[in-house]
Amino acid sequence: MTLLYTEVEEELRAAVRDLLADKCSPSAVLDRAESGTPYDAELWKALARDIGVAGLLIPEELGGSASHHGGASAREAAVVLEELGRAVAPVPFLSSAVLATQALLTAGGDVAAELLGRLAAGEATAALAVSFAASPYAPPAPVATLGEDGTVTGTVTGVIGAEVADVLLVPVRLAQGTGLCAVEASPEVRVTPVTSLDLTRPIATVSFAAAPARIVARADGLEVPWVWEALARGAGLLASEQLGVAEWCLTTTVAYVKERRQFARPVGSFQAVKHRLADLWLEVVGARAAARNAAARLAEAPAAGPLGDDAAVAVAVAQAHCGAVAVHAAEECVQLHGGIGMTWEHPAHLYLKRAKADQIALGTPGDHREALAGPADLPAPA
Amino acid sequence: MAWDEASVAERARAFLAAHDPAAMDRLEFLRARFDAGLAWVHFPEGLGGLGAPRELQAVADRELKGTPDNQPGRIGIGLGMAAPTILAFGTEEQKKRFLRPLWTGEEVWCQLFSEPGAGSDLATLATRAVREGDEWVVDGQKVWTSSAHTARWGILVARTDPGVPKHRGLTYFVCDMHAPGVEVRPLRQITGEAEFNEVFLTGVRLPDSLRLGEVGDGWRVAQTTLMNERVAIGGTPSRRTMMGVVAETWRSRPELRTHDLHQRLLRLWVDSEVMRLTAVRLREQLAAGHPGPEGSGMKLAFARLHQELSGIEVEMLREDGLAYDDWTFRRPDKVDFIGREAGYRYLRAKGNSIEGGTSEILRNIIAERVLGLPAEPRADKDVAWKDLPR
Numbered sequence: 001m002t003l004l005y006t007e008v009e010e011e012l013r014a015a016v017r018d019l020l021a022d023k024c025s026p027s028a029v030l031d032r033a034e035s036g037t038p039y040d041a042e043l044w045k046a047l048a049r050d051i052g053v054a055g056l057l058i059p060e061e062l063g064g065s066a067s068h069h070g071g072a073s074a075r076e077a078a079v080v081l082e083e084l085g086r087a088v089a090p091v092p093f094l095s096s097a098v099l100a101t102q103a104l105l106t107a108g109g110d111v112a113a114e115l116l117g118r119l120a121a122g123e124a125t126a127a128l129a130v131s132f133a134a135s136p137y138a139p140p141a142p143v144a145t146l147g148e149d150g151t152v153t154g155t156v157t158g159v160i161g162a163e164v165a166d167v168l169l170v171p172v173r174l175a176q177g178t179g180l181c182a183v184e185a186s187p188e189v190r191v192t193p194v195t196s197l198d199l200t201r202p203i204a205t206v207s208f209a210a211a212p213a214r215i216v217a218r219a220d221g222l223e224v225p226w227v228w229e230a231l232a233r234g235a236g237l238l239a240s241e242q243l244g245v246a247e248w249c250l251t252t253t254v255a256y257v258k259e260r261r262q263f264a265r266p267v268g269s270f271q272a273v274k275h276r277l278a279d280l281w282l283e284v285v286g287a288r289a290a291a292r293n294a295a296a297r298l299a300e301a302p303a304a305g306p307l308g309d310d311a312a313v314a315v316a317v318a319q320a321h322c323g324a325v326a327v328h329a330a331e332e333c334v335q336l337h338g339g340i341g342m343t344w345e346h347p348a349h350l351y352l353k354r355a356k357a358d359q360i361a362l363g364t365p366g367d368h369r370e371a372l373a374g375p376a377d378l379p380a381p382a
Numbered sequence: 383m384a385w386d387e388a389s390v391a392e393r394a395r396a397f398l399a400a401h402d403p404a405a406m407d408r409l410e411f412l413r414a415r416f417d418a419g420l421a422w423v424h425f426p427e428g429l430g431g432l433g434a435p436r437e438l439q440a441v442a443d444r445e446l447k448g449t450p451d452n453q454p455g456r457i458g459i460g461l462g463m464a465a466p467t468i469l470a471f472g473t474e475e476q477k478k479r480f481l482r483p484l485w486t487g488e489e490v491w492c493q494l495f496s497e498p499g500a501g502s503d504l505a506t507l508a509t510r511a512v513r514e515g516d517e518w519v520v521d522g523q524k525v526w527t528s529s530a531h532t533a534r535w536g537i538l539v540a541r542t543d544p545g546v547p548k549h550r551g552l553t554y555f556v557c558d559m560h561a562p563g564v565e566v567r568p569l570r571q572i573t574g575e576a577e578f579n580e581v582f583l584t585g586v587r588l589p590d591s592l593r594l595g596e597v598g599d600g601w602r603v604a605q606t607t608l609m610n611e612r613v614a615i616g617g618t619p620s621r622r623t624m625m626g627v628v629a630e631t632w633r634s635r636p637e638l639r640t641h642d643l644h645q646r647l648l649r650l651w652v653d654s655e656v657m658r659l660t661a662v663r664l665r666e667q668l669a670a671g672h673p674g675p676e677g678s679g680m681k682l683a684f685a686r687l688h689q690e691l692s693g694i695e696v697e698m699l700r701e702d703g704l705a706y707d708d709w710t711f712r713r714p715d716k717v718d719f720i721g722r723e724a725g726y727r728y729l730r731a732k733g734n735s736i737e738g739g740t741s742e743i744l745r746n747i748i749a750e751r752v753l754g755l756p757a758e759p760r761a762d763k764d765v766a767w768k769d770l771p772r
Contacts, residue, residue, distance in 0.1 A: 003663040004670065254753050269756040271742070274749035281748055282679040289659035317659075320652045369648040376651045378632055381639035 001300065003292040009079045015051050016083040019043075024087045026347035032090055033199035033350070039164045044091040048122035053080050054097045055120030057105065059303060062113055063120035066303065074233070078240035078295035085244025085326075088200045088350045092125055095161025098237055100126035102230040103169050106304040107180050107217035115167060115182060115216075127165035128230055129183075129206050131158035135363035136231035137371050139224055142171035142178055144208055151188070151210040152181050162191045162204045169216065170208065171227050177220045180227075181213040188212065198357035200350055232307060235362040236294040236315035242326035243291045245355050246284050249329035249348070253277065253336045260338075273336060280332055287325040294318035313375045319368040326355040385423070385434035387441050393432070394420055394445035408450040412486040420446065421485045425469060429481050437669075452487040455716040459529060460484040460491035464537050467607045471554070471595040480535070480556070492533035494524040494557055494581060495604065499772075502743050504539075505548045505601060506762070506770065509583060511540035511555065518542075518555065518593070520563075520586040526737070530566045530579035531713065533559045537607060539600050544768040551767055552600030556592040563587070573729045574709035577717065608739070622720050624691045624727070625654040631695060631724075638698050650691055657683050678752065682744045685734035692727040699724055 005013070023043050032040060048054035056072040058064025065072040077098060084093055101119060104112040104126075118124040134140050144154025152172055162168065168183045183189055188211035196202035219225060254277060257268030267273055297314035301307050307315070330352040334341035341348045359365065373380055383389070397418045403411050415421055416430040420442045425431025432438075454461055461484070468480055483489040500507035509522025520540055530536065536557035543551035557564070563586040568576035595603040632639065632647060660683070664676045696703040707723040719727050735741040749755045762770055 002666060003659065004666050254755065258755060265759060266756050268749075269758055271746065271758060274753070274755045275742065275745040277753055277755065278679075278682075278745035278748035281753060282683055285676050285679055286656040286660050286683070289663040290656050292663065293659050313655075317652055317655045320649075321656050366645075369645070369652060372648055372651060373644070376629070376648070378629060378644070378647055378651060379636075379639075380644050381641055382636065 001296045003289055003296060005079065005292075006075075009076060012051075012076055013079045013083055016047065016053070016080055017086075019046055019051065020083060020087040020089055024089050026088075026350070029088055029090060029200060029350060030344075030347060037163075038090055038193070038199070038202050039092055039161070040090045041164060043089065044093075044125070044164070045122065047080075047091060047093065048097070048125075052122075053077075053093060054101075054122050054125075056080065056097065057101050057303075058116050058120040063117040065120075073299035074237060075295045075299045078237055078291065081237055081241040082244035082247070082291075085241035085354070086248045088245070088248075088347075088354050090200045092127065092161035092164050094201075094234065094238065094241065095127045096125045096165065099128040099130075099230045099234045100161075100165075100167075100169050102233045103128050103180060103226040104216065106226045106229040108304065109217055111182055111214050111216045118167075124166040125161070125164055126167040126169060127159060127161040128227075129156045129159050129162065129168045129170040130227055130231070131156065132160045132203055132357075132361045133158050134227070134231055135367045136228050136235055137363060137367055139228040139231060141222065142173045142224060144170050144172045144181075146172040146174055146179060146181060146213065146215070147210065149210070150213060152183055152208040152213040153210055155205060155207045157194075157205050158203045159191075159206050160201055160203055162206050163193065163202075165191075168206060168208075169226075170206075170213075171224050172213075174218065177218055178222060178224050179218045180216045180224075182216050183208060183211045183213045186211060196357075198353045200354055201357065229304065229306075231362050232312070232315055233298055235319050235368070236298050236311070238358060238362055239287070239291040239294050239315075239318035239322040242322040242355065242358055243284070243287045245326045245351055245358070246280075246287055246322070246329035249326075249333035249351050249355075250277070250280055250284055252348070253280075253333045256337055267336075276332060276336070280329055283325045283328060287322045290314075290318040290321045309375060313372065316368040316371045316375075319363060320365045320372070323359045323365040323368070327352075327359050330355040385432055385438055387438060390423060390432070390434060390438045390441045391445050393418070394442050398446065398449070403449040409486060409488065411450055412452055413482065415446070415449075416482050416485050422465075425481070429469070429477055430485050452485060456529075457484070457487045457490055458716075459493050459537075460487075460489070463493060463607045463610050464491040464535070466610045467537060467554075467594065467603060468556075470606050471603050475591070476556070476594065483534075489534040490529050490532045492527050492529045492536045492559070492579075492581075493607070494527060494530075494536040494538040494583075495607075496526045497523060498525055502740055504604070505552065506767070507539060507541060507552070509538075509540045510544075511542050511553060511588075513542070513590075514587075516590050518588045518590065520555075520557070520583045520588060522583050524581040524583070525569065525578070527566075527579045527581050528577050530559065530581050531568070535559060536581070537594075539604050541767065542597055542600075545766050546598075547764055548762060548767040548770065549601045550598055552604070553597050554594045554600040554603035555588055556594055557583075557586070558588060558592065561586050561588065568711075568713060570711055572732060573726055574706075575712050575714050577714060623654065624688050624719065624731075625651060627720060627727070628691050628695045628698075631698065638700065643694065643698055646694055650687065650694065653683075653687055654691075657687060678744065678748055681738070682735075682741050682748075685731075685741055688731040688734050692724065692731040695724040696728045 055064030056077045060067050172179050188209050190207040192205045194203050260267050294314040297311040301311045333348045340346050401414050419432040421430030423432045423434040423439050424436040497507050511518040511520045538555040538557040542553040563584040565582040567580045569578045569580050570576045706725040
């Protein structure tokens with residue numbers, strides 16, 4: 001296991017970065033944020049089909065590129081997320097290629113295999129109809145129900161990537177136990193955008209009104225293994241997106257304070273400014289180590305099934321650290337840009353909004369810290 | 383020859399076969415080890431090494447495990463700072479004379495750099511060395527000198543030309559600590575003990591043969607020493623960490639637990655783990671031949687973590703935190719964080735952000751050398767040292 005980047009990973013990064021530099025400039029992202037179509041379908045198609053990022057977690061036998069024998073893995077998905085974070089790219093990679101994909105991998109079975117094949121090929125995009133604010137340590141009970149006629153009814157709030165999803169994966173209550181259903185986009189599925197803090201990955205409310213569904217998997221009790229597995233693994237990979245966000249903020253701010261002059265000198269020459277950036281740099285260095293560690297541990301874990309202790313700790317440490325670092329980096333970015341940082345015109349706010357939303361997503365840093373009390377053997381007070 | 387793991391191990395075994403430590407005087411054994419090139423294998427042949435890659439030292443140490451060692455904790459300044467500087471700048475004669483007794487521990491070294499008026503701004507130091515024939519006459523005062531009272535030699539930076547800007551007028555010497563005019567006084571510190579000394583130098587005469595490097599080149603020579611110091615302070619992994627000590631108290635004293643402390647402790651546990659992972663990644667980069675700038679941040683992170691953890695420990699102990707183990711004015715051989723109690727750890731950790739480059743100076747280094755930010759405008763740049771405002 002290495003915490004460095006392999007050559008293959010660097011090649012993938014370069015391909016994604018080139019594409020984003022071409023198609024996803026900050027001003028283009030900003031323009032799109034106020035349009036009616038917050039997600040960039042064309043960019044997503046290029047990423048999913050041409051570069052093949054949609055199948056990074058999907059095993060080769062199901063049409064993806066993941067394998068334990070030198071194929072892709074969580075490590076590659078993490079590198080893609082770093083670049084997407086650096087560009088606050090409005091594409092449904094996390095929602096479809098990570099969260100929905102992981103739910104299907106955990107569920108297994110024929111329906112999942114068929115859907116994973118479509119996702120890997122970039123023919124379809126999926127979304128997991130679970131609140132983005134859900135914590136893997138307290139996964140929400142299903143709010144939708146599967147009727148006897150095989151249709152799903154219910155409303156799920158706080159869902160990312162639903163606007164562009166061809167298939168929604170929704171946890172449901174069954175007469176006995178719980179299930180995961182696949183619902184194709186149809187008039188019986190209404191996706192209502194919510195005015196969102198994060199302009200580049202907005203949330204939506206998804207209402208199912210007797211929507212035709214296929215059962216992907218069932219569980220006997222009240223547990224929803226597909227959900228918590230997707231949330232836990234997604235949280236581990238989200239750390240790499242947060243690293244990308246933080247890196248953009250640090251790099252952009254350092255460049256700005258070298259240029260911006262006040263009192264007849266670059267503001268970056270003042271120790272009051274440079275010490276803050278040195279501290280931030282150190283946080284980002286730590287974030288890279290923690291995010292890489294989470295990705296490497298997830299890559300070693302089996303594709304589905306409970307995470308081992310090492311991977312679970314790696315995920316929690318990465319989230320506890322990186323979630324806070326991204327927010328701090330974005331806040332410093334706004335502050336050290338001064339007035340321009342408060343404007344709509346400058347892209348800093350896109351990163352602050354993404355960072356703040358990411359801090360809430362898939363468990364807050366505090367949720368992840370508390371989950372470490374057990375593995376760290378630091379029991380809570382009685 | 384090109385050394386590898388097998389050949390170094392073979393040489394160590396051959397050495398051990400010919401030198402039975404049980405049948406030899408400890409110092410004789412260490413001298414023989416030095417002469418066999420097994421002291422520091424990356425040093426040149428004839429100077430205690432084999433000219434081998436540095437990482438092969440671990441092989442020699444493994445093969446010689448259990449044999450008498452040179453008590454590295456007692457001679458850290460010699461090993462970590464004086465030796466690399468002598469190797470880089472010493473004459474052949476100086477290397478021959480100093481390195482062997484330095485490594486065996488027969489001669490202890492100390493560092494005569496900081497002065498009451500020159501801490502972070504070391505280059506402004508005022509200790510004067512004036513040439514008189516083949517000798518230099520040194521006058522001044524040094525401070526924060528650990529081991530000065532046991533040292534045979536000191537590495538000394540002194541001003542030899544006050545008429546040029548501060549960085550250019552310095553020269554590096556080896557100071558004979560037994561010379562007349564060298565006076566060592568213990569400097570009692572915040573913990574009650576005296577790890578350090580003040581050293582007063584009054585008319586101390588040093589032969590020119592004790593000069594290390596060229597006259598006026600002392601700043602460059604000192605940089606070699608200081609770089610090695612930060613590596614030594616920031617990079618030493620200890621078996622038991624401060625986090626481990628505090629966690630043990632938390633586990634064994636459930637009555638001390640509060641929700642507030644729990645939240646803060648978990649935060650620091652994450653910080654410790656992130657620092658550990660950063661160090662792992664840094665070592666991987668070094669091993670891959672791509673040393674990253676992350677190293678300069680490690681001491682900064684280490685200091686903050688040590689201070690916060692030791693602070694939380696005293697607070698957590700409540701009434702026990704009101705007690706202190708020992709204020710006796712003594713001179714310890716080495717810093718022992720783990721062997722003493724929480725109050726000592728708290729106070730001694732305050733030095734972690736001051737010694738070997740303050741955290742503020744380290745932030746400047748990161749900002750300027752890693753991030754490429756411009757330096758503060760300087761009032762002392764092109765001014766002769768003697769004309770600087772004081």
